Amino acid sequence: MSNTNQNELKTLAETRNHTITAPTLGGMQLFAQLVQQLGMSTKTNDKLDALVNYFTHADPKDKVWVIALFSGRRPRRTVNSTQLQTWCAELINLPLWLLEESYHTVGDLSETIALLVPERADTPATAGKPLHYYVEQFLQLEKADEQEKKTFILQSWDELTSKERFVFNKLLSSTFRVGVSQGLMVNALAKIVQLEPSVIAHRISGNWDPATTNFEELLSEQDISFDYSKPYPFYLAYAIEEEVSNLGEPAEWQAEWKWDGIRGQIIKRDNQLFVWSRGEDLITGKFPEFSALQAKLPDGVVIDGEILPYRDGQVLNFNVLQTRIGRKNVTKKNLQEAPAGLFAYDLLELGGQDIRHLSLSERRTALEILINDLQLPFIQLSPIVDFNSWDQLTQLREQARNINSEGLMLKRKSSAYLVGRKRGDWWKWKIDPLTIDAVMVYAQKGAGRRSNLYTDYTFAVKDGDKLVTFTKAYSGLTDKEFAQVDAFVKRNSIEKFGPVRTVKPELVFEIAFEGIAASNRHKSGVALRFPRISRWRTDKKPEEINTVEDLKKMLELYGK
Amino acid sequence: MAQVIEFTDKGLYCPAGQFYIDPWKPVDKAIITHAHSDHARPGNQYYLCHHDTKPMLQLRLGDHHYQSIGWNEPIYMNEVKVSLHPAGHIIGSSQVRVEYKGEVWVVSGDYKTEDDGISGAFEPVRCNTFITESTFGLPIYNWKPQETIYSDIRHWVHSNQLAGKTSVLIAYSLGKAQRVLNAVAEVTGNIFVHGAIWNTHQVLTQAGHVLPAVIRVTPELPKEVFKGNIVIAPPSADGTPWMKRFAPYSVGICSGWMQVRGHQRRRNADAGFALSDHADWKGLLETVKATGAEKVFVTHGFQSAFSRYLNEQGIAAGEVKTEFGAEEEEAVENPEKTDE
Incomplete structure (x- = not known):
């Protein structure tokens, strides 16, 4: 296009009074635009630009709320x-x-x-x-x-x-979910305030109230007030995709069991005890078990660990703990039926000093001294799995399910405790999931990217000559496969019950899951943990699916 | 007594006139509402359509026995009086009015009630029985006035230019592409089009329609010419290697489905413009009322919701299964050559 054209266009846009420049937008409009941009963009850089643009132009009070909202501090739902x-x-x-x-x-x-x-x-x-x-x-x-x-x-x-x-x-309705990681927001903030991302991450974590905090206070260059409850951002691992033998010398690595509980931090500062979950919820009140730590832990200590259902030296099925998580008040009965323990992974602060930069070996040594001194049966060191070769470790991993573990964690002994999900030094190496072949019997339209497409399915196994439903699964197919199943549902629906369609039982899928437990809420008598579709068995007919007896056998083996 | 129009496995059939309307299997006599491929299929012995539809059928279906008529020009087939009336969907799109022994049925085909300035202004036709589409038959589908959407598109093109990006607009090659073309021609002279849109453009201009000039995207064109300009491409080109030459570019999809965020996200569009060639909820309702029909049959789209609502409003309505479109997708076009 010629320059003249471009100039004309510019003038045209200006005379039409188009609101391209952000400051002319109202506060709510600017926020709506941000949400729109974050929702539509698939590129991290575009999201970052949108956030930087927002934090540059928005009202400071609005900014504080956005930081709060995007870090999980939603206003409580007041209407249903x-x-x-x-x-x-x-x-x-x-x-x-x-x-x-x-x-x-x-x-x-x-x-x-x-x-x-x-x-x-x-x-x-x-x-x-x-x-x-x-x-x-x-x-x-x-x-x-x-x-x-x-x-x-x-x-x-x-x-x-x-x-x-x-x-x-x-x-x-408190249903805000945006496609923005906390890390991305921190990086955006780091572009407009003179603070290191790790400092920002720490500042915006913890127990602050967006209604009474102003932007300057939250992200000032000097730390003006100290929040004793503030947890550190968690260091998270990716699943390892390559052969473990490519990690190098076994001696450079520490292996631990991977536990399936609530990742949390226990903080003792200023003589107060705080328990945080990874979702950044303060859950101190939900685990009265840990109150003994207030007296026993030295001050200025932060422990990273896993909260698990634990009794008589044994980790129980996570399902046991789930029964008490959602409750407002934990009863005595809950405490007896679902007792909680902590498996300590790491030590982040000692004597009031941030020690995350030390090597894992050094932190582990300090952690061992600390935990051994406590002498509390429900606070355990997460056991280290000794191994000399990767082959040996591969074999050891097979035992994970017997002790209610999900597999192994591999951590480089020289690693510092980093912020967020990072590759390189920490890896999770999970055991293969359990699987079962089932037929789809109900379908419902999905949400978000899957709106107006049948993507939420209920599956059944055989029970004699009948079918019995046992799980739902929402993920695991490609967009193309979802489109094919959607077309099948539209052609083969038998009945419509509100949003749910019953479907001719014809499509067979392999369902993968991490655990199984008894349940009286489901017809089949079992509840699965993390069920998802592992593949579409186009090679199988509905007659060839698994049976409810197969599920019960799995329950017997792994459902303790 | 037999119905004036019956619902058969080959399509909508008028036994007294012995013709079908938009049949999905080959028949002797077919009346075609418009040239989109789910309504105009190959293999019929005889085609009757509007004058403006005929060149498009020739382009898409090749040589056949075509007869074309104008709007409001009744002809008789046996003792059945047949006439076409503007449907406002795309160029040449028509509703079919069928009158037999004093009883009037109207088949809407696809229609939109807003006049796009190209397709002819939609006219509701009084009838006893109305067979209506329902592609966007839910109240969430309420279109903004097209001028507002055009202005949004131009605004988007402008911000792309500021960012040094090419604007790739995705629009159906017959219908939407011409509307979008008119809208953006106001701000730039250099508009590039995909081969499929070029072909349609040629046929339409040869048939006497006045459209802004376009430049066909060919392998010979150096990549630099696209920079900051506008490209119009059909949905089949979206996400293919054909698009690479426009980098850096931003994709804007023009479709009624873009009304819902999830659909837009699924298509990975940088921008979505809810510009449709179908009637929205209000358009459907107003049309049904304006026809004065005592009985309404609802086809392709949200049949069950729309017919239930009509019944609750005191208008007798039923659902009819047809093979137009995929249930909730826009008309799938002929697999069109990407030219290379």
Whole structure:
């Protein structure tokens, strides 16, 4: 294109008063634009640019909320989805079933409502209230009665544009999930404040309240106040893809069992005890078992470890602990039935000093002294698996399932404790999952990228000449395979129950899972851990699938 | 008494006139609503369509026995009075009005109610029975006025230019591509098109339609010419190696499905523009009401939801299974040559 054309175009865009430059956008609009960009972009660099752009232009109060939201600090849900659906249906005068039908096609209630409520013709393009206004209103709503909630929400729907309404609903229903890792956000922040990413990561973790913290405080160059509860960012491992023998000398590596529990940090500072989960939830109150540590641990200590169901020196099936995780109050009965223990992996702070830069060997030595001194039966060192050769370790790994372990962790003895998921020094080496062949019997449309496609399936095994359902699985197929199964479902559905279609039992899949436990909630009597589709068995007929007896045998073997 | 139009395994059939409308299996006599491949299939002995549809059928289906008529020009087939009426979907697209012994049925084909300035303005046709599509028959599908969307597209092109990127717009080669072309021709003279769109463009301009000039993308063109400019390509080209020559580029998909984020994410589009050649929810409802039909049959799309809603509104409606489109996908085009 010629220069003249380009200039003309520029002028045209300007005269049309297009809002390309960010500062003219209202707070909520800027945030909606960020969410849109993050959601659509598939390239990390584009996401980074979008975040940097946002943090450069947004209202400082809004920025604090975005940091909070993207690091898992959502406002508490004050209305439920039934209320939202009912109010929306009422507002636009649609039958509830049609709203539900729309919801199952869109796959997201917030978006459905955003699309259904008509946009006001006179919605100003550049004005609008900031994000923090709405979030602060949400906090007020916690104490409001239903009528007050409804009034506020209907008024907000009316004054917001469709895109803003989407993020508003997401915040309101506390279902915000953005495709942004904490690491990416930290990197974006590091471009606009004069702090190292690791320092930012540490600052934004822990127990701070976005309602009372301002941006300068949170990310000031000097640490002005010290939050004693603050955990370190966890160091996470990738699954090893190559042969372990390529890792080099076995002597340079430490092997430990990989446990399937709740990764957590135990912090004792200022004479207070804090227990954090990897999801950055403060869960001190949920594990009264650990209160003994408050007296016994020296001050200025941070332990990284795994919280596991543990009794009489044995790790139990994770399913045991799951029964008490979701509860608000842990009862005595819970404590007896599902006692928790900690397997200590690492020591991050000692005597108030951050020791993450030391080598794993040095940290382990210090950890061993610390744990041995405690003499508490429910605080154990995560045992080291001794090995001289990779072949030997390969054999040892086979025993993992017998002790309720998921496999092995391989850590370079010279490694520092890094931030986030990193390759090179730490690897997880899981045992192969259990598998079973099953037939698909129900299908339901998915959400997000899979909206309007049948991607959520229920599977059954044979029980005599009948079929019995035993699990759902949502992942494991390629987009192309999902499209093929979707087409099959549309052609072969037998009945429609709301969003669910019963499907001719014809397609056979291999289902992989990490564990199995008895359950009275499922017809088959079992519950699987992490079920997913491992492959589509186009070579198998429905007559050739596994049986409920096969499942029971697995339960017998691995379901302790 | 037999219905004026029956639903058979070959397609919609008028026994009194002995013709089919958009049959999906070869028949003797076919009336074709428009030239998209799920409605206009090869192998029929005789085709009746609108004048503007005929050249497209010749391009896509080759030589056959074609007869073409204008809108509102009734002809008789046996004792059945047949006429075509603008459907506003793409160039030449028509609704088929079938009258037999005083009873009027209308087959909508695909239609949109907003006048795109190219396809002819949609006219609702009074009838006793209306057979309507329902591709976007859910209330989440409410289109913005096309001028707003065009302005969004131009705005997007502009930001791509600022970022030094080529704008690749994905649009169906017959219908959407011409609309998009008109919209972006306002801001630039150099518009490049994929071979499939070029072919359609040639046929349409030869038939007398006035369209902005385009440049065909050929292997001889040096890569530099695309920089900062606009390329229009059909969905079949999206994500293929053919696109590599435009790098760095940004992809914008123009389709009603882009209304929903998930669909946009699935297509990996950098931008989605909910620009459709189908009626949205309101358009469908208004049309059904405007026809005054006592009975409505709902075909391809969200048949069950739309017909249930009509019934609740006091309009007797039923679902009909057809083989138009995939249930919820846009018309699949003929496998078109990518020219290279």
